[in-house]
Amino acid sequence: MSDTQDRIPTTCPSCSPELETVHEVLSPGGGALTVRCGECGHVHKIQPEREREVTLDVVVSQEGESFTANVTTPEDETVAVGDEFLLETEEVLATVRVTSVEVGDDRRVEEAPADEVRTVWTREVDNVAVDVTIHPKDGRRDDSRSVTVYVPGDYEFAVGAVEEFGDDEFEVDAFVVRGDATGYRRDRYEHEGDTVLAKDAKRVYAFDQTTSAWSAW
Structure with missing residues (x-):
C-alpha cells in the first residue's frame, strides 16, 4: 500500500x-x-465511505465526424479544457482531450465540478490531422497551397526542420497552437527550434522544398 x-x-x-x-x-x-x-x-x-460518482455525456470529434459516449467520474472531480483521458466504449478506445465544458443553461466554461457538467466536448488526440500551409520557395504568398497530413498526436514539428509526406517536402517556418493546448506561452511560434506536438498544432506554415518546379495546381 x-x-x-x-x-x-x-x-x-x-x-x-x-x-x-x-x-x-x-x-x-x-x-x-x-x-x-x-x-x-x-x-x-x-466502513469506508463510497466515493460518489456521476455519469457524463461526452461528444468526441474524430476525423471530421462526431459521436457521443459516456464516462463515469467522481462527482467532485474538476473537468477542464485541456484535460486528456482514455475513453473506452464498444466502438472506440482512444485518448481524447477536453475542448469545451458545457454546464446548465447551455453555457460553455473553461472548467467545472463534474456534478455541474452537462456535456463534455472533446476531440481524439491519438492520431490527428494537421493543416499545413506551404509557400513557394521564393516566398510568394499568392501561390500558397494547403495540405493535410495525418500523424500520431505526439508527432513533433520543429521550426527549421524539413518534413516529407508523400510527394510533399517542406521546411517548417512557423506554427499556431490550438486554444485547448497547455504548456505554451503564446499562440504563434516562428523561431528556429520552436516545437509543437501535432495534437497541439492548429496550423503549420512552411516553405516548399520539393525538387520539382513549383506549381499552384
Whole structure:
C-alpha cells in the first residue's frame, strides 16, 4: 500500500468519538477496514465511505465526424479544457482531450465540478490531422497551397526542420497552437527550434522544398 492507503483519518470510539484522528490501516476484510488509532492504539473496524460518482455525456470529434459516449467520474472531480483521458466504449478506445465544458443553461466554461457538467466536448488526440500551409520557395504568398497530413498526436514539428509526406517536402517556418493546448506561452511560434506536438498544432506554415518546379495546381 501507499502512504495514503496505510493511514486514514477517522474517529476513534475509545479516545476520540467526535473528532477524527490518524489511524493505521491493518487489513481490509468483509467490506470493512481494520484500523489502529494513532493516539491510543485502539483497534477497531470502520466502513469506508463510497466515493460518489456521476455519469457524463461526452461528444468526441474524430476525423471530421462526431459521436457521443459516456464516462463515469467522481462527482467532485474538476473537468477542464485541456484535460486528456482514455475513453473506452464498444466502438472506440482512444485518448481524447477536453475542448469545451458545457454546464446548465447551455453555457460553455473553461472548467467545472463534474456534478455541474452537462456535456463534455472533446476531440481524439491519438492520431490527428494537421493543416499545413506551404509557400513557394521564393516566398510568394499568392501561390500558397494547403495540405493535410495525418500523424500520431505526439508527432513533433520543429521550426527549421524539413518534413516529407508523400510527394510533399517542406521546411517548417512557423506554427499556431490550438486554444485547448497547455504548456505554451503564446499562440504563434516562428523561431528556429520552436516545437509543437501535432495534437497541439492548429496550423503549420512552411516553405516548399520539393525538387520539382513549383506549381499552384
